[in-house]
Amino acid sequence: MRATELSELSAFDAVARNLSFRRAGEERGVTASAISHAVSNLEERVGIRLLNRTTRSVSLTDAGAMLHAQLSPAFADIGAALDALNSFRDTPFGKVRLNVPSSIAPFVLGRVIGPLVKANPQLQVEIVATDRLVDIVDEGFDAGIRLGESLREGMVAVKIRPRLRxxxxxxxxxxxxxxxxxxxxxxxxxxxxxxxxxxxxxxxxxxxxxxxxxxxxxxxxxxxxxxxxxxxxxxxxxxxxxxxxxxxxxxxxxxxxxxxxxxxCPPEDWLYLYYPSRRNMSAGLRAFIDAVKA
Missing domain, CATH: 3.40.190.10 (Periplasmic binding protein-like II)
Structure with missing residues (x-):
């Protein structure tokens, strides 16, 4: 497989997971138009429409859903293989993307980010702070931070400090x-x-x-x-x-x-860093969890 074809498939996978060209572009660090162009090239090459596009939404066609169902495990395996290389490095490599409520982000993460990136110079940390209730799986986050009362099923939750009031x-x-x-x-x-x-x-x-x-x-x-x-x-x-x-x-x-x-005013429920139970924990996410727990 040529590098161009793999890049197009990767762009399609990002859109299929996010159902958004903009969010797919943010995840991959390119513009939405670049993602759209890559997916259009893929559709032209395979001769089948993979996405339904309107001015307000993106959805998978039946063919697109079938392709993504087969691609998703393959890209997960590729990600796991690349992350396994971290065992040969002194510090983790790669990006960790997190969602944190904006109302608590400064005093939960304010003292964590600096020491974390200094100790792990090859690690990229991307934090989106919003009090909007976010589905971290649908929106492409590796993990999130929430109070325990708002966690959904199917998540691994790690208790972190501080306990808030x-x-x-x-x-x-x-x-x-x-x-x-x-x-x-x-x-x-x-x-x-x-x-x-x-x-x-x-x-x-x-x-x-x-x-x-x-x-x-x-x-x-x-x-x-x-x-x-x-x-x-x-x-x-x-x-x-x-x-x-x-x-x-x-x-x-x-x-x-x-x-x-x-x-x-008693202490609130504990804060938890949580991530999908079906997803292998990357070395970068493990480093972030260790930093927050400490």
Whole structure:
């Protein structure tokens, strides 16, 4: 098989897995048009349409689905064979692509990336940070980081640090003419930022103390899906915010924010780095897991 033919098949495999020319191009480090051109050349060479294309979607034809079903194990074997060469190197080689929630990425990975790439100079780490719930298999990631409650079946999960907590915070200006809430039930007397997912769905402020669990649903005038903006609103004195403790730690220490209901905010579920159970762990991913666990 010529190198050109293998490159075209590899481009097709990337599109078939991602169902997107753009994501396939990002995965392979080329433009979407280059991927499209390679797949078109493959279709012209075999004389069969492999993909259905519209302006909004990409799908496999029956012939494309059959070809991909046979190609996928072969490319997995090639990847495993190349990764096996890492046993002859001092450090891992290749790319690790990860998905991490943007709201926790800085304090989960901030101290990990630098030492990891210094210790493994031939390793490429690509991190996509988004609070959107991502299917790491469909979108071509090697692994992801999530709270345990949002993991799906068929994943290998590795517990990692830190264990996170939420915090309710407000500025001294906000509390200048308001009493501090002593229980979550008193939040109804306060202005509170609404927390929402990127999908627009709101989620409650959750509290627990000595078996008493409370889920408070704010009705404040501001709804945000970004913890950085939530902290900024709290700093302005306009409302209370419910954010990751690590994100507001600096502002609490220097007195710009005041924490309340601390005893009602238990540690969250553990964070997990997870990856598909059917996929062999690459040397690069193994190095990343070791760095995060440490």
């Amino acid at each position: 939420m915090a309710v915070v407000g500025s001294p200006a906000y509390f200048a003419d308001r009493p501090m809430p002593m229980t979550p039930r008193e939040l109804s007397q306060h202005v509170c930022v609404q927390n929402m997912y990127p999908s627009g769905v709101r989620y409650p402020w959750e509290f627990e103390l000595k078996g008493d669990a409370i889920a408070y649903h704010p009705t404040g005038p501001v709804a945000l899906d970004d913890h950085e903006l939530m902290v900024q609103v709290a700093l302005s004195g306009a409302a209370l915010a419910y954010v990751w403790e690590n994100r507001a730690e600096r502002e609490i220490l220097d007195g710009r924010l005041i924490r309340c209901l601390d005893e009602w």
